[in-house]
Amino acid sequence: MGATLTAEQIRDVNTRYHDVAAAEYDAKWAISFGELGQAQVRAKLRKALGSAPGRYAHSLEIGAGTGYFSLNMLAGGVIARATCTDISPGMLDTLRANARSLGLAAETVVADAERLPFDDCSFDLVFGHAVLHHIPHLERAFGELYRVLAPGGTLLFAGEPSRVGDSLARIPKRAATLAAPLWRALIRAQPAPPPPHHEHAHGDLEGVVDVHAFAPGELCALARDIGFEDVRVSGEELVANWFGWANRTLEASAERTQIPWLWREYAYRGYRALQTLDGALLEGRLPAAIFYNLMISARRRARS
Ligand SMILES: C[S@@+](CC[C@H](N)C(=O)[O-])C[C@H]1O[C@@H](n2cnc3c(N)ncnc32)[C@H](O)[C@@H]1O
Secondary structure, three states: OHHHOOHHHHHHHHHHHHHHHHHHHHHHOOOOOOHHHHHHHHHHHHHHHOOOOOOEEEEEEOOOOOOHHHHHHHHOOOEEEEEEEEOOHHHHHHHHHHHHHHOOOOEEEEOOOOOOOOOOOOEEEEEEEOOHHHOOOHHHHHHHHHHHEEEEEEEEEEEEEEHHHHHHHHHHHHHHHHHHHHHHHHHOOOEOOOOOHHHHHHHHOHHHHOOOOEOHHHHHHHHHHHOOEEEEEEEEOOHHHHHHHHHHHHHHOEOHHHOOHHHHHHHHHHHHHHHHHHHHHHOOOOOHHHOOEEEEEEEOOOOO
């Protein structure tokens, strides 16, 4: 769907879609800015880098959204100073409100990842979470990321959809759609009412804002072709993801207030347990391509 739009239209839809999503974004994705959020982000950094993260003096986040990564990294002492960019002013409004309530200082700049308003070599860490798949011209964005990163600096992206992982996730989604009437009867819930017109339209934009899913080799090539070194691509979440999609599909089919607390506990705890299982047994053993999320880290060559 995104392929039929121009790059300018994709950027415009992304801005409007995320401006509207901003107020409810943290609740929708259960984003934590407490100990849980810090632990989740630290674990993702460790997986992407292949070792525990160091401490960075000044980071730049692309598509920072409401601050999930930057604010948790500031709070956890991974970064000393954070510059957070996003194409959506609404997301950055929420980020600033989150930073205020956490007592953290983060600079925010509205910017398109393909045109970064920063001097060359300004940051020692440039990163993003769940953003590359929204960017129309990735080679241009990678050129900008390379330019603003200091020699020897680190590049890191996590939470990017994998093409194979995304196709595999359709199986539990379909199975849950078929099982939904029986599931609702068991928990004695009514079907969810149809969404109001504006929410329906917002949901329709989801297929437009997501413009890429990746194979690991494509992510590697993007980084290597622009000059990055020590490129490392890995995958995370397999079984946990299938479980999560099945449950979210079931839950979306029912009247929200009629879903029992016990079910929500089971879904949340089951997801966390399977995430641990994925991490302990599957990630690192199976090919990155089959996982739902891809992550990449790389380094800009230090000056010799
Ligand atoms: C899925 S959200 C992820 C937000 C945040 N990183 C997180 O993990 O919660 C993607 C974010 O990328 C931003 N975005 C989309 N296209 C962009 C672009 N071309 N340049 C910069 N940011 C963009 C959106 O506005 C949105 O805030």
